[in-house]
Amino acid sequence: MKDFFTVIGGMGTMATESYVRILDQRTHAKKDQDYLDYIVVNHATVPDRTEYILDHSKPSFLPPLLEDIKQQSLLKPKFMVIICNTAHYFYQELQDATDIPIIHMPHLAVMTMKKQYPKAKKVGLIATKGTIADHIYEDEIKNAGFDLSLGDQAIQDEVESLIYDDVKGKGVADKDKYHSILKTMHDKFGCDVIVLGCTELSFAQEQAPDHEYDVIDAQSIIADVSIxxxxxxxxxxxxxxxxxY
Known part of the structure; x- marks a missing residue:
């Protein structure tokens, strides 16, 4: 196969499945040959990203991702996407390991937000503890000129529950929980826009989009760019x- 791209996924699998489903649905194909050519690497056994970021004594997720990047580079895709926000902690190391362009999902999301919501002042970020701790989105959002809110511990606990208990644990999104998180970020913390900084939250958005809040869904954005x-x-x-960008 020539002229294809590679999806580095499996972090988690339901989020990767959501990305692929969105990708195919938005391609607007009328026959088999209209769909896109791509390879999906569903590397589900990559060590937990948040665990490592919070405690470097835990297994690092860099070696298996480097292996994936190097293996796929031998096949010469035109570009790669990594369907995990937290994995971008090692973005530069991964990009340095290949001459194949790797699309930076958090940067792409924030640059899109800046164009889409130029009058927004305060941006909320909901994500794993690992993504919060690695400051990937925080730095991108502040560098783009927005004020940032991370909510409080109660919100973080709800976000973690939605990600780990519901999406990763059960393969479903709790609609009420997701909508409640968005409402609290908007009403209590005054967020004009809320960034979904985890692909499991993107899965929740795909499953429960019927709300009134402005969100930036990095996975949806990178799917459109991939197409x-x-x-x-x-x-x-x-x-x-x-x-x-």
Whole structure:
């Protein structure tokens, strides 16, 4: 297969499945050949990202991801996407290991937010403790000129429950819990926009989009960008990856 892209996933599997489902649904294919060419690496046994970020004595998720990147680079995809926000903790190390462009999902999400909501002042971030601790989104949001709210411990506990107990643990999204989190971030903490900084939260958004709050869904955004880039690759267009943001 030529002119394809690679999806580094499995972190978690339900979130990766959500990305692939969105990707295929939005391609608007009328026949088999209209769909995109891609490889999905569902590396479910990658060590827990949050555990390592919070405690470096835990197994690191860098070695298996480096192995994935190097293996896929041998096949020469046109670009790669990593369907896990927290895994971008090692983004630079992973990009340095290959000459294949890796799309930076958190950066892409925040740059999209800046264009879509230029008048927003306070941005809420809901994510795993690992993503909060590694400051990937925090730095991106502040550098884009927004005030940031992380909510409080009660909200963090609800977010962790939604991610780990519901989506990862049961393969379902608790609609009421998800909507309650968004409402609290908006009403109590005054957030104009809420960034879904975990792909399990993107899964919840896919399953329960019927709410009134403005959210930035990094997985949805990278799916749209994947489609756009893949179609350009298929058409033989030259892509300047430094300008996609």
């Amino acid at each position: 756009d880039l893949a179609k350009k690759v298929r058409n033989g267009e030259e892509i300047d990856f430094s300008k996609i």
